[in-house]
Amino acid sequence: MFRGTPSLTLLLVALLAALLVAPLSPTASATPPQRLANYVTDEAGALSGAQLAEVQRAVDDLYSARRVRLWVVYVESFSGQTAQTWTQNTMRLSDFGGEDALLAVATGDRAYALLVPDAAAGTVDVDTLRRNEVEPALRAANWSGAAVAAAEGLAQTGSGTGISWVGMVAMLVVVGLAVLALLLWRRRRARTRREAEYAAAQRVDPTDPGALATVPVEALDELSRSIVVEVDNAIRTSDNELALAVEEFGERDTAPFTKAVADARTTLSQAFNVRQILDDAVPETPQQRRDLLVRVIVAAAKADRELDAQREAFQRLRDLIINAPSRLDALTQQLVDLTARLEPAEQTLTSLRAQFAETALTSIVGNVDLARQRLEFADQNITNARTLVARPAGSQGGLVDAIRAAESALGQARMTLDAVDSAATDITRAVAGLPDEIADVQNGIRHAGELLGQPSVPRADELRAARDAATAAVATAQSEGGADPLGAFTELTQADADLDRLLETVTEERETAERLSRAFDQALYTAQSRVRSVSDFIDTRRGSVGPEARTRLSEAVRQLEAAQAKRGTNLPDAIAHANGAATLAGQAQTLANVDVNNAQQAYVGRYGGGGGGGNTGAMIGGIIIGNILSGALRGGLGGGSGGGWSSTTFGGSGGGFSGGGGRF
Structure with a gap:
């Protein structure tokens, strides 16, 4: 084991601690906010000598052009502060005023800020300058280019130039002509627009307030003025025609026309009253004016519709009087022809009585006598009408009623005789078609029974009632068809039609229900799958x-x-x-x-x-x-990555700031 002196041991411990701590220390020197002494400060060594001179020249040119002082500072780091905060503090320490702007760049942090007072910015969009010119240069490590771009961008603002009085006059003339041309063009365009809007308004249903709600107010005003004049003229014309008609046809025959004209006059009077409100000296709000105009147009249009509804009938009445002689000749000929059919119809009815039971002929048994009575009534009215036609105009009251009565009586006589003539054919056809119709109804009855035997049949009660009615009709046809084939056939076809209609409805509803059930199963499966999937994902x-x-x-x-x-x-x-x-x-x-x-x-x-x-x-x-939801995910991350910035005043400069900063 190595053994050393205590002093050597302490030295080794100190060296080891230094080595352990060294990797955790920041490599870039942090520079706190400072008071700037020069317009270009490069503490990060970012600029060469030539680049420093280039930036200084751009800053000087900006001052010469606009008297705006741009300060530029390069440091390694913003000492843990955001770019904007560091730049703000530096501007405060430097006593910047309203004409002082600052571009601060931390080359090691890769962060920057460009803050420009509103007074210094002038008409320059500083945010656009920062995003499009300064920041791209910084991303490319073009440190000097970013500062030059900032200076040149701030210099690009409007500057005054001398204009001679001759040029000023010429400019005023040009502007005056342009304004005159613009006014004429706008007037012509407005007139064209109004004409188009009025033409479009005339195509709108004037009795529909909803449709009129989309029409411009100016077009509504013009439309209301024209429509009240037109309808007033129509009513005046109708008054004159009505007076002549009453004298010619009498009050009873012209009563519907008299009422129509009176109603139209009342309705138009209401429209005029509203028009008076619009024309008086009391102003209305735009919405009130629109509502009143719509009321005028709708009232006038309804009055016109009331006249139109009777105009055609009125014309037919006049034509009836004018053509009365020829009309009576035609009616007389019809009377002769129908009278000639009475005897053959009587013979046909006798033959039918011999072939079928009386119950089969119930609907026609009295037709010949009824036709004879109608013909006698028609003859009386034709004779009366000829007497009235011979009288002078103004004394022909009752002529229209006589002609119309004769026409109606002849029509009914024709229908009763036609029924007798067609009865034999209809009964024979019913006898021949009865077996097939019974078979067809029985098929429908079986189909209905099959459906009623299935679960959840829609309209089951209605279908059961229709099946029972069809069953009863078949039983009646089988027991009484020989005596009254036409009645049995009629009852069968009615029951068959009701049953077929209901069978078709039930079938369609079953198919629809089955289709909807399949669609629901698919939709439910999809929804359950997606809900289950996202629930598992979140879990x-x-x-x-x-x-x-x-x-x-x-x-x-x-x-x-x-x-x-x-x-x-x-x-x-x-x-x-x-x-x-x-x-x-x-x-x-x-x-x-x-x-x-x-x-x-x-x-x-x-x-x-x-x-x-x-x-x-x-x-x-x-x-x-942990911290993901409590802080980082819900807004605790990011920060300082571009965007605008605003601040209070610095150093007594007053006003706001534009610009901002962030990372690059």
Whole structure:
């Protein structure tokens, strides 16, 4: 064993301690904030002699151009302070004023700050200068280039130049012409826009307030003015025509037209009242004006619609009077033709009575007598109408009623005779088609029975009722079809149609339900998978996942439970809940991924590139509850990495600052 003197032993211990401590000491010298004596201070040895002269020249040029003093300092380190704090303190110690700016660079820390008072910045965007010119030069270790870029950037601001009075006059003339041209262009453009807006407003339904709500107020005003004039003219014209019509047709026949004109006049009067409110001296708010204009347009348009609704009928009434002689000739011919059909129809009815039971002919048994009565009534009205036509205009009251009564009576006589003529054909066709119709209905009855035998059939009560009605119709057709084939056939076809319609509806609803059930199963499976997956992810990384992801997952679970609860009552809602659960689970996964990544970066940044071995995974997984969530992950990391900065005043300079700093 080595043995030495006590003094030698103490010396070895001191040397060993120095070696152990040396690696833990910072290699770069830390420089505290200081009072600057020179415009360019290089304590880091960053500049050569030529570069120092270049930076000094750029600083001097800035002062000559704008009387702004740019100070530049290079150090190894900012002594543990942020770049902005170190620069602030240096500016305070240096008694900087409103025209003093400072670029501070820590070459060892790779940090910097450029702070410029607002008075010194002028029109220069200091943040843009810092990001686009200064910082790129620092990243390339171009220390002098960064300072030169800062000085030249601060020098780029507006400067006054002398302008002769001739140039000033010329400039004013040019500006005046430009303003005049702009005014003319804007006026023409405004006129074109108003014309286009008015044309568009005319295409809008004027009775629809919702459609008018999208029309500009100026176009509404112009539209309201034109529409009240047009409708007022229409009412005045209608008044004149109505007076002549009443004299010609009488008050009873023109009563609908009289009411339409009166209603239109009342409605238009309301529109004029609102228009008066708009035109008086009391101003309205923009919204009040819009509402009033819409009321005017809607009222006037409704008045016009009331006139239009009667205009066509009014014209037909006038045509009826004008063409009365020819119309009566045509009615007389119809009367003759229908009278000739009475005897053949009577013979046909006798033949049908011999072939079928009386119950089969119930709907037509009295048709011939009814047709004879209608023809006699038509003959009386035609005779009366001819008497009225012979009278002079103004004394033909009742002519329109007589013509219309004759037309209606002849129409009913024709229908009753047609029914007799077609009865034989209809009954024969019913007899021939009855067996096939019975078979068809029986097939529907069997199909309905099969569906009712299955579980969860939609509309089961309605389907059962339709099946029973069809069964009864088949029984009636089989027992009474020979006596009343047409009635049996009619009852069968009605029951068949009702049953077929319901069978189709039930089938469609079953297919829809099956399709929705398949869609729900798929949506539920997807949602359950995503919820389970993200839940496992959070569970194994619980030490790093924050509340946002957990909240989304909790809501996803709630939506999943709602989907399962509504499965038996409302499949569309259940599918919507399942899809919502899947979407929320996806959002929770994204948020959880971000939290885990941030936690990993935080741990590595705090403990170095090696990351502290297995402790990283243990902390992220929540096995070790440590500093990740308590500080680093939730905002305790980073800092000082760019962005803007503002401060209070330094050294009595007054005003604010622009610029900032960070790492490079």
